[in-house]
Amino acid sequence: MAIDLVLRREWNARAPRGDYTQLDSTKGVKVHYTGGRVDEAIVSDHARCVALVRSIQAYHMDGNGWIDIGYSYVACPHRKVFEGRGLHHLPAANGPGLNAGHYAVLGLVGNAGLVRPPDGVLHAIVDAIEFVRRNGSAGKEIKGHRDGYATDCPGEPLYAWVRRGAPRPAGGDEGGGPPAAPPFPGRLLGYPPVMHGEDVLTWQSQMRRRGWELDVDGAYGPQSRDVCRRFQRQQGVTADGIVGPITWRLTWEG
């Protein structure tokens, strides 16, 4: 199964307060937990996951004074992966001097309430790890926050799992193949001039889910065109930078 990304606009993330520090590559990933109480009610209500991630971002920005949520990605019990700082951006959660070494992935469990990670959290953490390896130049290491830093994070259950190599839980990864493309919107997306619309937003969102770095803003400008060209080259079709029916279909099925 492909990663089920919750894009920043989908969890209503606040915009970062400043520019991220560019991260070319990392040795791998460090796994975290919240460190506090996590209400077990999140397991049956994804809306509570969204609220929790928003509150973590608020705490990191308003409490810690960071420019954004400190994590690269956040894994929830519904096997969804929230986009935090994302690919090629320095996280803040690993501790001073340790952020450039690893992406930071939070599992939504704590030291009270929801302590044992549900299978969905473990799958989602592995989904995030595979995603940053494939798209973010992450290396093979999988470590816990406590490796090299004085903290009990990511808690005993997650740390024991990390030490075992972060295996996927048995079952539940049947795959299922790529999703089918939605119907072609009926107009060619190209630049210039800048085109706006829901169809642009849909295309940009799916490209971002695939790991392409572009703004998901519903405006097809030079950045979208350039990403489109690179994608078309990768797919072996004419690199004209225009999203027509073939490129549209390949965006989901290619």
Ligand SMILES: [Zn+2]
């Ligand atoms: Zn941590």
Ligand SMILES: [Zn+2]
């Ligand atoms: Zn959830």
